[in-house]
Amino acid sequence: MPTSLTSPPPTDDHRHQPGDGHGHDGHDHDGVLDVFGARTEIVFALLAGAAVLGGWLLENVGDVDSALPTSLFIAAYAFGGSLTVREAYQSVRAGRFEIDFLMLVAAAGAAALGKFFEGGLLLFLFSLGHSLEHYALGRAKRAIEALAELAPKSALVRRDGLEVEVAVENLAVGDTVIVRPDTRIPADGFVLRGTSSVDQAPITGESVPVDKQPVDDPARAAEAPDGVAPESRVFAGTINGSGALDIRVTRRAADNTLARVVQLVSEAETGQSSTQRFTDRFERYFVPAVILFVLGLIVSPVLTNEDFSDAFYRAMAVLVAASPCALAIATPSAVLSAVARAGRSGILVKGGGPLEILGSLQAIAFDKTGTITEGRPRLTDVVTAQGITEDRLLRAAVAVERLSDHPLARAIARGAAPRLTDAPATATELQSIVGRGVRATLDGTPIHVGKLDLFAEIDGPSPPPEIEAFVDSLETAGRTTMVVRHGHEYLGVIGVMDTARDGVPEVVDELRTLGVARMVMLSGDNQRVAQAIAAEVGLDEARGDLMPADKVTEITTLREQGTVGMVGDGVNDAPALASATVGIAMGAAGSDVALETADIALMGDDLRRLPFAVGLGRTTNAIIRQNLIVSLGIVAILIPATLLGLGIGPAVFVHEGSTLIVVGNALRLLAYREKT
Incomplete structure (x- = not known):
């Protein structure tokens, strides 16, 4: 049964709205058709039902002139078909022959045969199912719209x-x-x-x-x-x-964050998955094929010598049976329900495409800092070069790192300041050397703070063996190291450690249970540190010493083997997030970059939301498959049944029933429970 998941303003050319199975919303009935406001659709459907029932009782029970029940059946046509006529007119005017049009043709055909009861019954059940479907889908839409009422x-x-x-x-x-x-x-x-x-x-x-x-x-x-x-x-x-x-x-x-979430969720309603695009293409060819097939049945008496009225009636029954109402709503109803359910748990999903991919992930790559680890490293080791005091090393390091917002820089400044005997010095002219460290000026002399590799790339003396030994010892213990050189003099090595988040091993286990076969950590830290953290939390692999461009390369390699998700903070990891099949940003609340870059945003800074999101995606895909099987299966059964003599009335009951089954099945996603 046709429906729209959004309520876009009417356009002059009635063009097809994205994500809307049929280009109309079924709610906004203007002019004389809006006599009961938002309840017009359901009231008209009930009036059509009352007219059909009254006409049938008078025709079968009462001893009255046949004109009276016929008048009631015609009233059922008026109430049940008035809104459908408007929508069918808009779609035909736009060059599309859709389900509304098929229903009207079937009802008109029944009237042409004098079977006003069956035509009225068809329009009553069609309009009733239409209104109940909108009511059910409205529950999912209201769950999304309620976000806007929070402030x-x-x-x-x-x-x-x-x-x-x-x-x-x-x-x-x-x-x-x-x-x-x-x-x-x-x-x-x-x-x-x-x-x-x-x-x-x-x-x-x-x-x-x-x-x-x-x-x-x-x-x-x-x-x-x-x-x-x-x-x-x-x-x-x-x-x-x-x-x-x-x-x-x-x-x-x-x-603000709330307004951005409401906007992006509204946009997500119109985003289509590959399954939805497939069903839209299927309908685009299937509906005209149904019309041609029905026309063939109508003219078949020319060859078969069958009574024309019988052939025409059978053609109208086939028209009802072949209308893919349930197929039209099978995917959009599930997507809308899942997007609403995810929103209630602080997960922003940008439409059906990312949701469908999320449910079929084969591999996930994680950024290390701030994703697998707390992102709040602490100063653990201060190792000075020969002849250098700890106070001098820390004074130089703090002078530089106070100028930077990098988590490692903040950790050094925070941990070293209390250990200084004098007030920290002031450095100037901070320059970032991406993926390697920083350069600044202290006391008129250049100072570099960064990885050991940095000093092989810049002018000046190479690190002495003792510095290399310090670095090797600390990294073996799982520390992230930074070498400090003031001018041409090496002052020493500073070690920091970023601990894994609570619950990460459990998250990894849950994802593996959900069917994610491969989990990899990508890090700019050295390979030994990355390997130590990955082993601690149970990840399959770790890739260290990666520049931002290297992370993109790793993601590209993983994509060659199947669907891959990338989990990061949405800022430093933007290129990798964009390169993955689906990008997942953590702690996205308040971050425009994360909200714009990622396909899925975990609004809270909690990786434990990820298994819920993946589980919801997998359940959504299962429900979409169930809906497609039901919708296509009913059509496959009804068409032969009507060709063999099943009447319009029974066909309508089965047809509308399958549509409501599909919608009800999709709404189960609103009650999806988190695994505990």
């Missing part, structure tokens, strides 16, 4: 020393919003004052409230809001706990 309509703002209430859409970047206990947060921002626990489940899917505290440096946080730590960052639509918070707004209402 409050107004906010309490401190301006010029006064507290004023303003509409959320009038909030400006830099405003200070006051959030009372147990109220929804109205904007994306960071905490300036106060502590509280915030329920972020509506955005990130996290089941436990997250403790929030003020930022250390509001000015720096305002300059780089995307770099604010999770414990100080808040999102519109989340729910504050028992503490009051002052929040600095970092995004306007139209640009």
Whole structure:
């Protein structure tokens, strides 16, 4: 039965809407047809049913003139077919012969034979199924639209020393919003004052409230809001706990995370999977073929000498049987339900294509830092060169790393500062050497901090044997190392370690149980560190010493062997995410780059969402296959049955029943449960 999963505004040329099986929505009935508002469709269907029932009773029970039941059957035509006529007209005008048109032709054919009851019954059941289908699909759509209602309509703002209430859409970047206990947060921002626990489940899917505290440096946080730590960052639509918070707004209402998610989910509704594209192509050829076949049945008496009325009636029954209503809705209904269910768990899926691929992944590649590991490494080792004090080495390293936002740089600055006897020096002119380290100027002299390989690529003396030995010893112990050279003098080696996230081994086991055959870690760290982390969490393979371009090469190699997903943070891993069959970004809440780059976004910074997403994708694919088997199977059974004499009435019951079975099966995805 034809339907649309979106409600696009009407266009002058009634062009086919993406993701809509038939180019109309079945809801927006304007003019005289909108007499009952949003309920018009179901009311008209029920009136058609009442007219059919009344006409049948009068015809079979009462002793009345035949004109009266015929009038009621004609009324059933009017109520059951009025909305269908409008939609069929639009599709035919656009050059498409679709299911609405087939139903109208069958009903008109029944009337031409004087079988008004069967024609009225056809239009009643068709319109009733149509309206019930829209009601059922509306449940999935409402689950998505409910996202837009999460943010409050107004906010309490401190301006010029006064507290004023303003509409959320009038909030400006830099405003200070006051959030009372147990109220929804109205904007994306960071905490300036106060502590509280915030329920972020509506955005990130996290089941436990997250403790929030003020930022250390509001000015720096305002300059780089995307770099604010999770414990100080808040999102519109989340729910504050028992503490009051002052929040600095970092995004306007139209640009906040919630608005972006709503926009991308709406776009996801129109995204088509390969199965949906196949069924659309199938319908494009199948419907005209049905029309030609029916025309052949109508003119067959010329060759068979069969009674024309019998041949015509059989042709109309075949027309009903062959209409691929269930096929048209089989995939879109499942996709919409799955997208809605994923959204409730903090997973953004950009349409049917990524969802279908997610359900058929054969391999997954993981970025290491921030994905497999916490992304918050700590300083563990400080090894000085001969004649160099620890204080001098750390002073030089902190001077440089304070200028960088890289996680390793922050770890060194954070861990070394308390160990300094004097205030850190100030370096200038920081330059990043991608994948190798950094260069700066300290006390008028160049200083380099980076991997051992860096010093084979730049001018100056090669590392002495003792430095190479320090690096080898630390890396064997699983440390990530950075060599420090000030001018031509090597000061020593610093070791940091990034520990694996809690629950990663369990995630790997769940993915393997779900059928993901190969899992690989890609890292810019050295091979020994990467191998140690991979072995700890149970991954199959590790690739270390990779530049961003090398990660793309590895993904390309994996793709040659089957479908592959890439899991990363969506920023540093953007090229690899784009190269994978499906890109999956972690911790995407608040990150425009992650939301734009990835096909699937885990809004929370929790890898444990991934098995749920893969399991949902696999279940969605199974339900789509079931729906296709039911829809095509019913057509395959009904066509021969009608050719052998099955009437229009029984054909209509089976036909409409199969459509509702398909929709009901798809809606099971709304209740998909997480594995515990």
